[in-house]
Amino acid sequence: MSFLDQLISNTVRADVRAVKSYQVADASGYIKLDAMENPYPLPQHLREELGARLAGVALNRYPPSYASLQAAICAKLGVPAGYDVMLGNGSDELISILAMACAHQEPGKRAVLLAPVPAFVMYARSAQFAGMDFVGVPLQADFSLDMPAMLAAIEQHRPALVFLAYPNNPTGNLFATADIERILAALGDTGIAVVDEAYEPFAQHSFMGRLPEFENLVVMRTVSKLGLAGIRLGYMSAEPALLAQFEKVRPPYNVNVLTQAAAEFALDHIDVLNAQADLLNSARDALALRLAELPGVTVFPSKANFLLIRVADSDDVCAKLLARRVLIKNMSKMHAALANCLRISVSTPEENSLFYDAFKASLV
Ligand code: PMP
Numbered sequence: 001m002s003f004l005d006q007l008i009s010n011t012v013r014a015d016v017r018a019v020k021s022y023q024v025a026d027a028s029g030y031i032k033l034d035a036m037e038n039p040y041p042l043p044q045h046l047r048e049e050l051g052a053r054l055a056g057v058a059l060n061r062y063p064p065s066y067a068s069l070q071a072a073i074c075a076k077l078g079v080p081a082g083y084d085v086m087l088g089n090g091s092d093e094l095i096s097i098l099a100m101a102c103a104h105q106e107p108g109k110r111a112v113l114l115a116p117v118p119a120f121v122m123y124a125r126s127a128q129f130a131g132m133d134f135v136g137v138p139l140q141a142d143f144s145l146d147m148p149a150m151l152a153a154i155e156q157h158r159p160a161l162v163f164l165a166y167p168n169n170p171t172g173n174l175f176a177t178a179d180i181e182r183i184l185a186a187l188g189d190t191g192i193a194v195v196d197e198a199y200e201p202f203a204q205h206s207f208m209g210r211l212p213e214f215e216n217l218v219v220m221r222t223v224s225k226l227g228l229a230g231i232r233l234g235y236m237s238a239e240p241a242l243l244a245q246f247e248k249v250r251p252p253y254n255v256n257v258l259t260q261a262a263a264e265f266a267l268d269h270i271d272v273l274n275a276q277a278d279l280l281n282s283a284r285d286a287l288a289l290r291l292a293e294l295p296g297v298t299v300f301p302s303k304a305n306f307l308l309i310r311v312a313d314s315d316d317v318c319a320k321l322l323a324r325r326v327l328i329k330n331m332s333k334m335h336a337a338l339a340n341c342l343r344i345s346v347s348t349p350e351e352n353s354l355f356y357d358a359f360k361a362s363l364v
Contacts, residue, residue: 015128022125030327031351036169036199036306038227039347040276042266050265054258063257072267073235077221078208083237086247087255091198091222091234095122095163098194098218099130101249102160114159116145118170118335120196123163135159139337143171143300145179154186162187165196167203170331170343172302174205184214192242194218199304201226201277202284208237215239225305227273228266231259280305284346290356294363306345311363314340320362326355 001009008017025034042050066087073085088094104111113127117136127134137153140146154162162183167174184193193216195207200221208219220236223229233255237243266273288307292299298310308331311317318330328345331338346352 019125019128025327027327030325031347031354032327033345033347033351033355034327034329034343035229036225036304036345037229038225038273038276038280038305039345039351040227040279042227042269043272046265046269046272050262053265054261057257057261059257061257063253063255063260066255066260069255069260069264072264076267076270077235078206079237080209080211082240083211084240084243085235085237086243086250088234088236088250089254089256089259090224090232091196091220091236092122092126093254094220094234094236095194095196096126096130097246097249098161098192099126099132101246102192103127103130103132104160105131111161112157112159113161113163114153114157115163115165116150116168116175118331118338119163120165120169120198121334127161132160133157139168139171141337143168143173143337145175145183147179147182150179150183151186154183154191158190159187160191162191162193163196164193165198166205166207167199167303169198169304169306170308170329170334170338170341172300172304172306172308174203174303177205180207184217187216189216192216192218192238194220194236197221199225201274202281202305203303205303211237211239215242218242223263223266227276228263231262233259233263277305280346283349283352287344287346287352287356291359294360296363306343308338308341308343310339310341312340314342317359317362318342321355321358324358324362326358328355 070085079085099113102111110133112135113123113132114135115123116139124134135153135157137149164175164180187193197206197219200206211217211219218236218238222234284302288299291297291309296312300308314330314332321328329343331341331343
């Protein structure tokens with residue numbers, strides 16, 4: 001063994017050595033439909049205004065505090081009165097902060113993070129790196145929650161955290177409100193349910209307004225899907241006393257000054273972003289109808305800005321799409337329930353059309 005191999009094996013955790021790092025595909029020259037981004041940039045006149053705003057931002061000092069962005073989020077994004085938000089470098093960071101805060105260990109016993117599966121991959125990853133055990137409870141065939149199995153798993157493992165993406169990634173559906181309420185009740189004061197509303201701009205269903213009803217509820221969101229994926233900003237709200245605990249784990253200065261300024265600017269123009277989300281919603285429904293007419297293609301119902309579809313041979317279709325410079329996500333290997341499934345971000349009418357033609361040609 002070389003010195004470096006020896007060094008790595010003496011120092012880096014075995015479970016970290018065993019995994020691959022998160023891969024971000026190089027999308028230059030491709031129609032990029034793999035990451036649920038909003039394809040519409042800010043209109044030119046707003047970009048120019050934003051440029052002027054950013055030019056005035058001091059880069060030589062640490063970010064002072066994010067109080068002004070916090071206040072803007074609370075005022076404009078439906079956070080109930082008396083509740084605050086904690087901000088993260090994307091909601092990815094918030095997921096990992098929650099896991100770090102809850103990863104208590106007693107001798108021979110680790111805290112559990114539970115989620116229905118298939119789920120957003122960062123839940124299991126953050127649990128692992130924080131030293132929690134991840135328990136995945138399979139969804140039913142129609143991707144709804146398997147409530148007897150969820151309640152039995154909660155009873156058995158008493159998870160400290162339950163993550164519920166609402167709508168779910170990668171399946172696109174909204175779980176039943178009553179099911180989430182039952183999970184909150186079953187957890188009681190032994191566990192926190194995190195309702196992850198990354199796709200809320202498209203679903204228009206939210207638990208944010210219901211925070212006062214549930215002291216063990218955290219509602220998490222991101223601005224990524226709304227058209228600001230590049231600035232990396234997530235936020236979450238919960239009972240102030242609970243949020244104060246997570247605040248201790250948040251790294252200092254985690255939301256940089258450029259992100260803060262850009263987000264505040266964007267919130268002043270939230271109507272522009274919401275209008276883009278409406279366009280994407282209509283485009284999603286139109287694309288779903290067209291795809292469902294193709295022989296051998298199953299389209300699952302989606303309340304997000306992506307579609308999950310099943311084809312006869314996802315590897316083959318994916319390779320053919322790649323050759324036609326279209327980038328989508330092959331979900332086939334992620335989970336048994338996603339065999340031959342592809343996930344496609346909804347885009348502009350032009351890109352959806354290009355995708356549709358390339359996809360149709362890939363089926364033969
Ligand atoms: N939650 C869900 C359900 C997601 O799908 C994603 C992004 N794919 C995230 C959280 C992370 O979002 P962010 O860009 O804010 O880190």
